[in-house]
């Protein structure tokens with residue numbers, strides 16, 4: 001019950017080891033995120049932020065070190081198990097929304113729940129609740145192309161949270177928006193995090209937004225500094 005949403009212990013990652021193209025990216029990352037915590041990840045370009053988010057979200061594996069989600073150590077687990085835990089416990093948001101263009105805002109939030117075996121009525125209620133929280137309920141029946149950039153991104157947050165994940169990982173979620181819209185979208189994200197008490201690791205170049213989170217971590221030379 002009190003297990004951390006995410007626990008990384010001594011994560012090391014090198015691309016193309018032992019070759020002329022070797023890139024040592026992460027040199028021993030330790031990180032613990034607890035429920036309800038929003039943590040900013042600030043890093044210069046190329047520092048390994050996406051690599052770290054992919055490892056934390058079970059999309060990639062470290063060379064060594066452990067990744068535990070909700071107290072479940074994922075080291076050496078078969079891919080099917082990693083996929084199941086990722087689907088259930090982790091939500092992702094990217095700089096670009098990646099919503100399905102042929103489906104409405106609500107359907108984009110309903111579909112991942114149906115894929116997880118949730119009954120349609122429950123999924124619809126959950127979509128409606130999430131869209132209301134981020135202020136996009138009046139646009140529920142619009143397709144992504146008929147939504148503004150900020151609305152699209154707020155719908156993407158709702159989709160990421162549709163299956164009540166324990167952990168939200170966001171890679172520059174406001175990077176594609178003008179400052180005012182970024183501010184509104186960030187506020188919506190924080191509302192969702194506070195309401196659902198999930199843990200969120202949010203990579204951003206925006207130091208003002210980073211300062212509004214509970215903690216700021218800097219990724220530098222392969223290590224995390226607070």
Ligand SMILES: Nc1ncnc2c1ncn2[C@@H]1O[C@H](COP(=O)(O)OP(=O)(O)OP(=O)(O)O)[C@@H](O)[C@H]1O
Pocket residue numbers: 015016023025043044045046047048049050051052
């Ligand atoms: N598959 C790969 N093979 C080899 N090198 C890689 C691979 N993926 C990433 N890298 C390198 O590892 C380093 C970290 O990449 P990563 O994408 O994690 O950085 P980032 O901090 O997310 O960068 P950005 O902010 O520019 O997106 C970079 O030098 C990158 O070129």
